[in-house]
Amino acid sequence: MTSFRSRLLFGLVTLIVTVLICLGILLGQLFKDFYVETMNIRMEKEAKAVAILLKNESLDRIRPDLQEMSEALSSRITILDNHEKTLFDTGHVAHISDEDHEQIIRNILRKNQLNQFSVIEKTDDVYYYIVPFTKNGQNAGYVILSSPTNSLKKVTQQIWGILISSLGTALIVIILLGLKIADQYMKPIEAATKVAFELAKGNYKARVPHVKNNETGMLVHSINRLARNLQEISKAREMETDRLHTLIENVGIGLILIDSRGYINLINRAFKESFHIHPVDYLYRPYTEAFVHKEIVQLVNEIFMKETKIRKQLLLTIGIERKHFEVYGAPIIGMNDEWKGIVLVFHDITELKKLEQMRKDFVANVSHELKTPITSIKGFAETLLDGAMKDEQALEYFLSIIWKESERLQMLVQDLLDLSKIEQQGFRLHLETVDLADLLREIAVMFQQKAEEKGIDFYLHAPKSVYMEGDANRIKQIFINLITNALTYTPKGGKVELMIEEKEKEILVHVKDTGIGIDEQEIPRIFERFYRVDKARSRNSGGTGLGLAIVKHLVEAHHGHITVKSTVGKGTTFTVHFPKQMQLD
Numbered sequence: 001m002t003s004f005r006s007r008l009l010f011g012l013v014t015l016i017v018t019v020l021i022c023l024g025i026l027l028g029q030l031f032k033d034f035y036v037e038t039m040n041i042r043m044e045k046e047a048k049a050v051a052i053l054l055k056n057e058s059l060d061r062i063r064p065d066l067q068e069m070s071e072a073l074s075s076r077i078t079i080l081d082n083h084e085k086t087l088f089d090t091g092h093v094a095h096i097s098d099e100d101h102e103q104i105i106r107n108i109l110r111k112n113q114l115n116q117f118s119v120i121e122k123t124d125d126v127y128y129y130i131v132p133f134t135k136n137g138q139n140a141g142y143v144i145l146s147s148p149t150n151s152l153k154k155v156t157q158q159i160w161g162i163l164i165s166s167l168g169t170a171l172i173v174i175i176l177l178g179l180k181i182a183d184q185y186m187k188p189i190e191a192a193t194k195v196a197f198e199l200a201k202g203n204y205k206a207r208v209p210h211v212k213n214n215e216t217g218m219l220v221h222s223i224n225r226l227a228r229n230l231q232e233i234s235k236a237r238e239m240e241t242d243r244l245h246t247l248i249e250n251v252g253i254g255l256i257l258i259d260s261r262g263y264i265n266l267i268n269r270a271f272k273e274s275f276h277i278h279p280v281d282y283l284y285r286p287y288t289e290a291f292v293h294k295e296i297v298q299l300v301n302e303i304f305m306k307e308t309k310i311r312k313q314l315l316l317t318i319g320i321e322r323k324h325f326e327v328y329g330a331p332i333i334g335m336n337d338e339w340k341g342i343v344l345v346f347h348d349i350t351e352l353k354k355l356e357q358m359r360k361d362f363v364a365n366v367s368h369e370l371k372t373p374i375t376s377i378k379g380f381a382e383t384l385l386d387g388a389m390k391d392e393q394a395l396e397y398f399l400s401i402i403w404k405e406s407e408r409l410q411m412l413v414q415d416l417l418d419l420s421k422i423e424q425q426g427f428r429l430h431l432e433t434v435d436l437a438d439l440l441r442e443i444a445v446m447f448q449q450k451a452e453e454k455g456i457d458f459y460l461h462a463p464k465s466v467y468m469e470g471d472a473n474r475i476k477q478i479f480i481n482l483i484t485n486a487l488t489y490t491p492k493g494g495k496v497e498l499m500i501e502e503k504e505k506e507i508l509v510h511v512k513d514t515g516i517g518i519d520e521q522e523i524p525r526i527f528e529r530f531y532r533v534d535k536a537r538s539r540n541s542g543g544t545g546l547g548l549a550i551v552k553h554l555v556e557a558h559h560g561h562i563t564v565k566s567t568v569g570k571g572t573t574f575t576v577h578f579p580k581q582m583q584l585d
Contacts, residue, residue: 012178020167024160031159039147043129046073047145051133054079054143059088066090074147076101081141084109104128105144192223204231254325254346257332258300260339262286274325274348275318296327296344303329303342313349323350373405429471429557436507436578437462437500439472443479444498447487455492461499468507468578474554481547482511482574489572490515505580506560512573518566526564527552 050069053062059079070077070090079088084106108128129145191208198206204227208220248255254271258264264282272279282290291297295314303310309330316323326347332340384398444460451458479498486496494514501508518526527548555562559579566572 013175016171016174016178020171024163024167028156028160028163032156035156035159040127040129043073043075043127043145043147044131046075047129047131047143050077050079050143050145051131054133054140055135063088073145076144076146078105078144078146079141080105080144082139084142087141101146105130109142188217188220192219195223195227199227199230202234204234254344254348256282256344256346257341258287258344259341262288262300262304264290265341271346274323274346299327299329300342300344303331307331307333307339323348324353325349373409376405377402377409429474431469431471433467434470434472434475436466436468436470436475436509437464439475440479440498440500440509443476443483446480447483451487451496454487454490456487456490457495458487459495459497461497463500463502466500466502466507468580470558470578474557478551478554478576479509479511481551482576485547486511486513486515486572486574489513494571507578507580509576509578510573511576512571514571517568517570518564518572519568520566523564523566 046069050066053065066077066079066088067090077088077090078086078101081087086102104126105128108130127147129147131143132139132141133143134140188208195206195208207227208223210217210220248266248268251268252270254274255266255268256264256271257266263284264287265284267277267279267282271277287300288297291300293314293316295316299310299312299314309328311326311328314325314327316325326349328345328347330343332343334340381402384395440460440462444458448458483496483498490496490513496514497510497512499510499512501510552562555576555578560577562577563575564572565575
């Protein structure tokens with residue numbers, strides 16, 4: 001803006017100087033011409049007056065008068081006869097010799113044939129005024145007045161001096177007024193321009209200082225009002241953008257936006273977490289290159305071709321997991337039916353599918369588990385009612401079977417009640433300081449006889465004492481279930497070991513056996529309800545299929561976790577990780 005002010009002032013000064021110079025030249029020339037014309041008229045009249053004087057008087061008589069007149073006029077008076085012979089000469093007043101003076105006069109006379117008109121010529125900075133005079137009606141000669149131009153130069157210098165001083169003063173006054181006017185009008189414009197630049201950069205807090213209520217004041221007021229409006233619009237837009245960004249990032253479903261060219265423009269957090277991807281692998285890339293799943297590419301292609309909404313359930317493999325997604329895709333149509341792209345919504349229904357399958361499995365397993373003992377009890381009861389009760393040996397055998405089946409049924413119901421109670425939100429442990437080593441020794445004594453009956457070597461490796469915070473009864477329930485499974489699935493001649501390993505922040509308890517082992521693909525499912533590795537053998541052993549589910553929930557209730565390592569045919573090791581100090585909720 002400073003350059004604009006400089007250009008404006010430079011142009012204004014240049015224009016004023018040019019006008020003043022032209023005006024000065026014009027006035028100077030006019031004044032000079034006026035003075036020259038006035039001088040010529042005066043000298044011509046004076047020359048004619050001398051001619052008239054010669055006409056009426058003799059030369060000898062007026063000779064003194066002519067000399068005085070020459071001195072008064074500061075001019076040289078020369079009189080020639082009609083043969084161009086010098087009759088009278090007052091002497092030179094300029095730096096011209098008498099010979100040159102005479103030669104100049106003769107040249108003028110030859111060039112101009114005078115009759116009754118006068119001639120004025122300028123030669124060698126001297127003005128020559130030649131007028132013919134007569135005597136007795138005949139041409140008697142010529143009167144020549146020669147005057148130097150010194151007086152004309154002095155007058156010209158005085159004229160230019162006056163013009164330069166007056167016009168210079170006017171120039172200074174005009175420049176000062178121009179500067180004042182420029183400052184008065186340009187400063188608000190400069191300030192408004194700077195604010196406009198700031199507004200263009202996005203700084204809507206910029207304002208122009210208030211000025212007087214004139215044209216620039218109206219401009220300043222308009223700029224400030226524009227800035228306030230832009231600031232309000234910017235705040236509203238930022239608020240809407242933040243709300244939209246918060247909604248998109250925190251919504252629990254995956255979201256993707258694809259533009260009309262097929263490039264991915266937006267991915268939210270839920271999609272990144274569900275598919276374990278980096279944004280750089282997806283953003284601003286064609287969807288055909290970004291998506292690794294052909295099912296998604298086919299879905300997008302179908303939306304592009306049909307331009308309709310599509311909803312599908314897809315089973316996708318992500319890493320080592322298989323996840324179920326309900327995908328909703330829709331075209332984005334703008335004003336005037338303008339195609340703008342596609343939005344894809346990925347709703348992860350894996351847990352719903354698992355819960356649905358678990359519900360089906362639970363109903364089927366509970367029905368199956370209840371059906372077997374109920375059928376046995378009903379069948380043997382009908383047999384006894386049909387007359388078998390009279391046979392004491394058969395009666396005792398049937399009643400023992402009925403007792404075992406009812407006991408198994410009671411165990412199943414009790415496990416279901418325990419599992420339901422553990423899974424409730426109001427479930428609380430009775431925490432106390434527990435000597436884990438002493439507790440495991442008590443449990444080992446309980447299983448020592450059973451292990452001997454099966455021909456299994458049972459060992460406990462534990463230090464003298466290991467203390468932790470926990471619920472003693474629930475800890476017993478954990479290891480009773482684990483040891484029972486180890487003894488159940490270990491054949492005769494095998495070995496079961498119970499070991500305690502103490503670390504800095506946690507306590508590890510290993511339950512190791514040399515049993516049938518678990519296939520690696522089945523390990524993730526062994527903690528599900530009613531899931532059995534060897535269904536026929538576990539059912540014959542009286543298991544309900546709920547033991548490991550109860551173990552997992554109880555370990556997590558103690559803020560720990562359980563891990564499994566197993567090899568088919570070689571054995572299994574369950575490791576329970578207990579924290580030394582529980583973080584209470």
